[in-house]
Amino acid sequence: MLIKNDPKVIRAWCFYDWANSVHALVIVTAIFPIYFGATAVTKDPDLVNFWGFELQNSVVFSYAVSAAFLIIALTSPLFSAIADYSGRKKLFMKFFCYLGAINCALLFFFTKENYISSTFYFIFSLVGWAGSIVFYNSFLPEIVTEDRYDAVSARGFSMGYVGSVILLIFNLTMVLKPEWYGITDDSLPPRIAFLSVGSWWAGFAQYTFANLPEIASEKKAEGNWLFNGFRQLKHVMGQLQNMPILKRFLMAYFCYNMGVQTVMYLATLFGDKELHLDSGSLIAVLLVIQLVAILGAWLFAKCSAKLGNFKALIIAVVIWIGICLGAFFVQTGSQFYVLAFIVGLVMGGIQALSRSTYAKLLPVNTNDTASFFSFYDVCDKISTVIGTFAFGVVIQLTGSMRYSVLVIAAVFVVGLIVLMRIITLQKQKKAFISL
Template sequence: MYDWANSVYAIVIKSSIFPVFYNTATQNFFRGDVVDFFGFKVVNTALYSFAISFSFFVIALLSPLLSGIADFTGNKKAFMKFFTYLGGVSCIGLFFFTGENVEWAIICSILASIGYSGSLVFYNSFLPLIATPERHDMVSAKGFSLGYVGSIILLVINLVCISNPEWFNLQNTAIIARISFLSVGIWWIGFAQITFRSLTEPESANQFNLNIVRNGYLELLKVVKEVRNRRVLKYFLSSFFFYSMGVQTVMYMAASFGSKELALPGDKLILTILIINVVAIIGSYAFAYLSKLKTNKFSLLMMLAIWIFICLYAYFVYTAYQFYILAFIVGLVMGGIQSLSRSTYSKLIPENTKDHASYFSFYDVAEKVAIVIGTFSYGFIEQWTGSMRNSTIALGLFFAVGIGLLIMVKMPSLSKRTLEVS
């Protein structure tokens, strides 16, 4: 149910309504693309990109420390609550953004992103505590699919309201868009209460003290050493790092590709986002089922092969219908690869460890750094060659490296999860 609660941020704030509103509002107020940010002149879209990158940088630095602290004190749920409320309140704060107060919008968007990413570190770490290893795949898939369903419901409600301002006796949609940001914060915080009320964790005898920060770093160093010494963990995380560069970049840049390369209007781009999220529900369950019939490794390799096809196919997409087909295929493997990557990693964590949050924070940092490198590479190649199409070909190379590294991973059986030390 926490996926149901927080996924509305990802689709409404991160991917659809807020970016469109932010661009329109700042252009209207500043009479162009260049905005004034604390006295600095910056292109509005570049400023927003920098804000998201900065939020990933902050959480990449903080999450290993915080998760180590959470493991030591047994307070994973408390940290999860803190980041949830930080993210939800920040989304509510975006209601007060009208165009001229761009600093407020950037600060709120940074805090919302930190809240979202930070809460996921602790949320993911609960998977080994609430489900047995043989149920990890389906429980993880159920979480992702519920997230897609919840986010689609709220997105559709908001889009219907924005498309019909006359229902509310309004001449424009600006106030309705701002109310949609308010709805995200309320939805996120409200439905998270189901999780917080039901979720329990083992009690710890350790109490917060002045040495807690040192202990957090020691926990992180311990996990780094474990990953380096365990061949299967090392190769899986390396594979995950490379293919996440491709997966996350496609998710962030899909709408921009459709807008810039195909000149698709906003309504068609929003339709594309809906297609991706609806199909992702099917994909999450389909590949979880495939992993049950075969293995996690087989299912992941199948998806990575499809991702390479996506990158190659994108180079030849020139019409809206071709773009919809591409979106359908992306949705099919987007939910599956995120869900199965999370559950596969949970199976590779040493069975007797108590440092689940530290292990998942390492996983989360790898994904965040991959986002930074992947999106930078995408933009650099476009800047260098003048076309996003060339960037999509480059993404295919990330997936190819991911396949090569994943082939070297020897998955342990569920009956014997003790991993061989290389």
């Protein structure tokens, strides 16, 4: 029987954040968007020819992110339910980890001539990253007790930020000072960065895979695992109908996460296309964001301990609304950097706090953590699909990212209203939970 709060197991779990977070920073946020915009363009500096369609590169990037998360949203519930029945969550986590890492490495071959296939490498690197996170998150309530959810979740995110910063610093020196490494080809540093992400991710994940236990399932799978998976998802959905606070939290999370993920994935493009900041400055400010996010994750863990999870989340969402409104009016690089600092402060906090809040709301002693976290993941992925797709559509229709930012501000407002409704519901039912 697994003993919870084992320091070695917790360290192994947190270490996967160290391993995989380099993808979110180096590939998705910092270097790949800039390299994509510079490499795949045609005659117009902002246009790419994608299978005969002339589109802005920011639109193609937005749609690529949407496609990746749509794939995961459609497949992860099934995989998660099967993993719960088979007791092989770690096996599925490994599969998606290697899928993502290999496709990151394949981006080393990204040139103007093969940018379409490279776009698909990017998509499947995202699929691998997001797919592995589903199973990674589902381990949290099984390896620690509820009183440590916030702290351990924040620790994982903090380790991820530290690891990604270390690799980004190395990649940043290579991009800005290629002569230090004897590199004369301008396209080589970013391509080496993509290869380094795949190697870092798969390499450091070995510590997690070696020390994170495989949780044996207590369920008896009858017949084909495929049908057992669907039956389990139906069972979890039925449970959600009788858990009003958890259901409302998922609604709130769906809304505000749509804004958080869209800002995270497309902030670099905003600075590049709307404010015309140079790539070196953009990557440097993203580095600062990661460092500030470590502080943010810790501050919001402390805030939740004092005020409660929902009130801490409300504070974070209010700040995000202010960020979106500020982005609409920002005109200078200095103003963008101030906003980026604030983004870093709430980025780590809202992600870590959302994960631990959901874990606290799960039924006591449930054996269906992977299936429950698949619902959490579906909310995450579908909200990301809708957010990034809507962002791309508004850019395509208006030619400006600023109006897209206003749409994102609106979904944050909806999320805020639902969170406030949860607190009201708790008071009405006099059923406060330990949040």
